[in-house]
Amino acid sequence: MILPNKLIGFQDSIIAKMIYILDAVSLEDQSISSLYNKVKNNFEDINQYILALDVLFTLEKVEFNEKAQVITYVKTDNL
Amino acid sequence: MLKQIICDKFVQKEIILDDGLNAVVGDDIASNSIGKSTLLMIIDFLFGGEDYIKKNHDAIDHLGHHEFKFLFEFADEKLYFIRTTNEYKFIAVCNDRYEIQKRIKVEEYTNLLQEKYKCRLEDLTFRNIVGRYFRIYGKENLNERKPIQYFEKEAAANSIIVLLKLFDKFKIIKEFEEQIEKLTDERAILIEAAKKDLIPRVTKTIFNKNEKRIVELNQQLEALKTEIISASADIEALISKEVLSLRKEKSTLITKVNVLKNRLIRTQTNLKNKNINIQPELKQLLNYFPSFNVEQVEKVDSFHESITKILKEELLWAEKEVKAEILEIEKQILILDDTINSKLTIQNAPKFAIDKIIELAAQINQLGDENGYFTKKENLDDSIKSATENLDILKEKVLDEMCSQINIKMHEINKQIYIDGRRAPTLNIHGNKYTFNTYGDTGTGTAFANLVTFDLALLDLTCLPAIAHDLPLLKNIENLALENIVDIYSKSRKQVFIAIDKLSSYSKDTAQLIESCKVLQLSKDKLLFTKNWKQDNQTNA
Numbered sequence: 108m109i110l111p112n113k114l115i116g117f118q119d120s121i122i123a124k125m126i127y128i129l130d131a132v133s134l135e136d137q138s139i140s141s142l143y144n145k146v147k148n149n150f151e152d153i154n155q156y157i158l159a160l161d162v163l164f165t166l167e168k169v170e171f172n173e174k175a176q177v178i179t180y181v182k183t184d185n186l
Numbered sequence: 187m188l189k190q191i192i193c194d195k196f197v198q199k200e201i202i203l204d205d206g207l208n209a210v211v212g213d214d215i216a217s218n219s220i221g222k223s224t225l226l227m228i229i230d231f232l233f234g235g236e237d238y239i240k241k242n243h244d245a246i247d248h249l250g251h252h253e254f255k256f257l258f259e260f261a262d263e264k265l266y267f268i269r270t271t272n273e274y275k276f277i278a279v280c281n282d283r284y285e286i287q288k289r290i291k292v293e294e295y296t297n298l299l300q301e302k303y304k305c306r307l308e309d310l311t312f313r314n315i316v317g318r319y320f321r322i323y324g325k326e327n328l329n330e331r332k333p334i335q336y337f338e339k340e341a342a343a344n345s346i347i348v349l350l351k352l353f354d355k356f357k358i359i360k361e362f363e364e365q366i367e368k369l370t371d372e373r374a375i376l377i378e379a380a381k382k383d384l385i386p387r388v389t390k391t392i393f394n395k396n397e398k399r400i401v402e403l404n405q406q407l408e409a410l411k412t413e414i415i416s417a418s419a420d421i422e423a424l425i426s427k428e429v430l431s432l433r434k435e436k437s438t439l440i441t442k443v444n445v446l447k448n449r450l451i452r453t454q455t456n457l458k459n460k461n462i463n464i465q466p467e468l469k470q471l472l473n474y475f476p477s478f479n480v481e482q483v484e485k486v487d488s489f490h491e492s493i494t495k496i497l498k499e500e501l502l503w504a505e506k507e508v509k510a511e512i513l514e515i516e517k518q519i520l521i522l523d524d525t526i527n528s529k530l531t532i533q534n535a536p537k538f539a540i541d542k543i544i545e546l547a548a549q550i551n552q553l554g555d556e557n558g559y560f561t562k563k564e565n566l567d568d569s570i571k572s573a574t575e576n577l578d579i580l581k582e583k584v585l586d587e588m589c590s591q592i593n594i595k596m597h598e599i600n601k602q603i604y605i606d607g608r609r610a611p612t613l614n615i616h617g618n619k620y621t622f623n624t625y626g627d628t629g630t631g632t633a634f635a636n637l638v639t640f641d642l643a644l645l646d647l648t649c650l651p652a653i654a655h656d657l658p659l660l661k662n663i664e665n666l667a668l669e670n671i672v673d674i675y676s677k678s679r680k681q682v683f684i685a686i687d688k689l690s691s692y693s694k695d696t697a698q699l700i701e702s703c704k705v706l707q708l709s710k711d712k713l714l715f716t717k718n719w720k721q722d723n724q725t726n727a
Contacts, residue, residue: 139493139496139497140496140497140499140500143497143500151449152449152452152453152504152508153453153456153497153500153501153504154449154452154453154456154504156497157456157490157493157494157497160489160490160493161486161489161490164482164485164486164489164490165482165483165486167479167482171489171492171493173492176496
């Protein structure tokens with residue numbers, strides 16, 4: 108369910124869903140709960156949202172600021 | 187034929203009898219109590235009667251018990267018997283020296299006589315044949331107006347039946363009567379059963395109502411039959427289509443619930459927030475991907491733990507929601523199951539129809555049975571009615587035939603008795619009553635002559651083996667007529683026993699004729715028995 112396959116289409120894979128989170132956090136830091144409220148319509152359920160965050164964290168695309176309790180976008184130099 | 191009587195109490199020990207007329211003759215001064223009637227009564231006794239014991243018991247009182255040895259002769263056969271006044275219910279069968287061989291009951295004996303006399307008739311005993319026409323003083327069959335009466339209190343209906351039997355005409359009537367009796371019994375049983383509610387009580391009104399109802403029920407039955415054939419096909423088609431779509435719906439719901447259950451498991455796993463030890467796998471991974479950021483991966487766990495902690499509320503909420511959803515869907519599945527089941531039970535529709543058919547058929551049967559009883563009773567009533575009518579017709583015909591036979595014969599005999607052309611007596615039977623007289627002649631002598639005529643007619647027409655006419659019958663008849671009667675008696679081939687006296691008052695020819703047929707002469711000086719108990723100074727021989 109992370110990657111698309113013959114059973115799960117790209118739209119339903121976590122890869123695709125991660126975009127919604129990235130779109131939100133790239134603009135500003137988000138608390139986990141408010142982020143969830145913003146994007147939950149794009150997710151099957153909360154578990155999928157948690158999994159998407161796990162994947163983004165593993166890929167080092169997001170970080171968790173324990174102090175502020177927010178998710179921050181990790182900017183990378185694309186050049 | 188009775189041929190010989192021996193009694194040691196007799197003055198004349200042995201009396202020899204012959205075919206035709208046998209006369210016991212009294213003296214010219216018409217002496218009474220000399221034994222004429224008694225001898226006739228003894229003859230009756232030897233023919234199986236009991237009146238000698240019952241009505242003439244003075245003989246036994248004065249003489250003590252005594253016995254009669256007697257001989258019957260049939261064709262070439264001679265039968266020797268002894269009957270005693272002591273054991274009169276038995277007869278001793280003897281050899282030709284009157285030595286007792288065996289004792290038989292009177293009934294057996296009379297049966298034997300009936301056999302030998304060839305007068306075996308349906309339901310008629312020998313005594314009932316002979317006894318009636320042995321008209322002896324002391325018996326009750328001397329009523330000149332009632333020739334067929336055996337005893338005073340005998341109902342005319344019974345006398346008529348016996349007469350019919352004697353003419354062997356009762357058999358056909360009896361068959362009819364038995365048939366009617368059987369039908370009447372059957373009807374009585376039916377009515378009794380209805381009374382006790384063993385079978386339904388059905389009146390004409392109920393019968394008609396039932397008939398109408400049977401027609402209605404049959405129509406319903408027919409309608410139901412056609413309905414079932416078309417309906418069952420339709421229902422099957424309909425049901426399979428509907429059930430199919432319901433099953434499809436159910437399977438969608440099951441998939442849905444499975445998804446939800448998976449989601450629930452995931453949510454609950456997240457809630458438990460268990461750490462997974464992935465260290466060994468990660469170390470191995472580094473062997474192949476040295477630049478792999480293991481630290482980052484190791485941090486995922488704590489990241490995951492952190493965010494799930496934060497999202498605990500949402501997770502709990504999600505768990506609750508999923509559970510509720512699962513419940514709701516499971517409820518829907520149950521409803522679907524019910525619907526499918528109920529749709530399938532519609533297949534019981536033919537079963538219901540069959541039940542209905544059975545009920546209708548049972549009702550029709552029941553009504554049919556009820557009416558069956560009614561019809562049966564109606565048929566029985568009809569049968570009884572027609573059989574009774576037929577019996578009446580038959581009886582009348584048979585009685586008419588018999589009467590006309592008797593009347594014709596009496597007319598013949600009467601012509602011989604009264605050569606001056608006097609009217610003959612007639613017997614008329616209507617139902618259970620009869621009359622016997624000569625139209626326009628109510629004289630005593632005529633009446634007794636009529637009785638004699640009647641007996642002579644029967645002697646000729648039937649198997650009646652013998653007759654006995656005592657003096658009281660004969661002495662009232664005018665001489666000329668009696669002379670002719672004696673002439674007829676003498677010509678009979680069957681035995682006729684008479685008691686008569688004052689022979690000198692009759693013509694020479696008649697006196698001579700009687701003399702020649704005389705079996706015993708009695709007088710004041712020659713009594714039947716050795717002892718005379720009618721006088722104070724007894725005479726002993």
